[in-house]
Amino acid sequence: MDKEVDPKVLAVIDEMRLSGPRLTPVEIVAKMGVFDAREKPFDHAWLATGDNVIATIWAEFVNIGDGGRWFCLESLDTQHRVGGGVRSPQQIQRAKDRRALLKRTVDAGQGFRAVLQTNRVAIAELESNKSAKVSTRVRDDAEWHVASWDSDQQLAILVRGARGWVPGEADIQAAKARGSVPVAAAGDPAAAAAERSASREEVQAAAMDYVMRHFKGYGYNAEDVSSQKLGYDLEVSNAKGAKLLRVVVKGTSTGVPSFRLTSEERASSAREPLWRLLVVADAIGTAAQHKIYKPSEMEQAPGFEPLD
Known part of the structure; x- marks a missing residue:
C-alpha cells in the first residue's frame, strides 16, 4: 500500500505515473517487449525480446541507503510467502520462474529492467489475500542489477543504478525488518498443519x-456430474441452458x-470440444485461486503428473 512506501520512492513513482501514458499493468509489460504478457498477468518476472529480463519491484520493499541509493532484499526461498506461510504450487512455480530469470542475469553479468509497483492491500498479504492486486505499476527507466546472490542464506540484494555499491549491514537489517524476507516458520501453525494433513479427497x-x-x-449453472464417470466433473451452462464448458476439476495444496488425469478424463479431452481442465491451487487454504487449461495446455498446469 502507498502508506508503506518510502515517501521519496513514492514521489518518484507518482512522477512517472503522471508523466507517462495511461496503460494497464499488463500493457506496460507488453510494451516493454513481453509478447505473452496477457497470458502471464500474475507473473513477477518475464523474458522480453532481446533476452532482456523484466522483474517487478514492490515499492513497499524498496529501501534508500547511503547516497540515496535504492535497494531491496530478494528472498531466494521459493517455498514460503513473504508474509509467512507455505506457498501454493502455483505461487511456488512463479517464485521459481522469477528466481531463474534473476539468476540468469547474474550468470550473464547483466542488469535487468524493472517495473515499480504498489499493492492494493498491505504488502504482508501479497500472497495470502485474494484482494491483493497491483495498485500502481510504472516502468523504471533506471537499470537494476543483482548486487549480491547468497544461496546459502537464501538472499539476494537488488540495487538500482550503477554497479559497485552494496548496502551496509545496518541498512540490510533495517530492510529485513520491513518484511521482504519471509520467516519459514511464520504464519498460522494450525492452518499450515491443516493444509499438510488434508487428504486428496x-x-x-x-x-x-x-x-x-x-x-x-x-450467474452460470454448474451441475456436478462426477458420479457419472463421463470424463469431466461439471457441466457449465448459461441461463438459457446452453452448454458452455465441461470441466475437470483438480485441487492442489501444500x-x-x-494430480493426475484418469484415462476417462484423457479420453474425454480428446473427443469433447467443450472439455477444460480447471486447477484450484491452495484449495484448502485462504488464498484459493484457479486457472483453466485447454486440452493442448493441460500438461503446463502446475502439479500435473503424466501417466507412468
Whole structure:
C-alpha cells in the first residue's frame, strides 16, 4: 500500500505515473517487449525480446541507503510467502520462474529492467489475500542489477543504478525488518498443519466447492456430474441452458501438490470440444485461486503428473 512506501520512492513513482501514458499493468509489460504478457498477468518476472529480463519491484520493499541509493532484499526461498506461510504450487512455480530469470542475469553479468509497483492491500498479504492486486505499476527507466546472490542464506540484494555499491549491514537489517524476507516458520501453525494433513479427497472436495461457487457467482449453472464417470466433473451452462464448458476439476495444496488425469478424463479431452481442465491451487487454504487449461495446455498446469 502507498502508506508503506518510502515517501521519496513514492514521489518518484507518482512522477512517472503522471508523466507517462495511461496503460494497464499488463500493457506496460507488453510494451516493454513481453509478447505473452496477457497470458502471464500474475507473473513477477518475464523474458522480453532481446533476452532482456523484466522483474517487478514492490515499492513497499524498496529501501534508500547511503547516497540515496535504492535497494531491496530478494528472498531466494521459493517455498514460503513473504508474509509467512507455505506457498501454493502455483505461487511456488512463479517464485521459481522469477528466481531463474534473476539468476540468469547474474550468470550473464547483466542488469535487468524493472517495473515499480504498489499493492492494493498491505504488502504482508501479497500472497495470502485474494484482494491483493497491483495498485500502481510504472516502468523504471533506471537499470537494476543483482548486487549480491547468497544461496546459502537464501538472499539476494537488488540495487538500482550503477554497479559497485552494496548496502551496509545496518541498512540490510533495517530492510529485513520491513518484511521482504519471509520467516519459514511464520504464519498460522494450525492452518499450515491443516493444509499438510488434508487428504486428496478433502482437497478435491474443497476444489469442487470453490468451483461451484465461482461459476454460480457469475450467474452460470454448474451441475456436478462426477458420479457419472463421463470424463469431466461439471457441466457449465448459461441461463438459457446452453452448454458452455465441461470441466475437470483438480485441487492442489501444500500436502497434495500434484494430480493426475484418469484415462476417462484423457479420453474425454480428446473427443469433447467443450472439455477444460480447471486447477484450484491452495484449495484448502485462504488464498484459493484457479486457472483453466485447454486440452493442448493441460500438461503446463502446475502439479500435473503424466501417466507412468
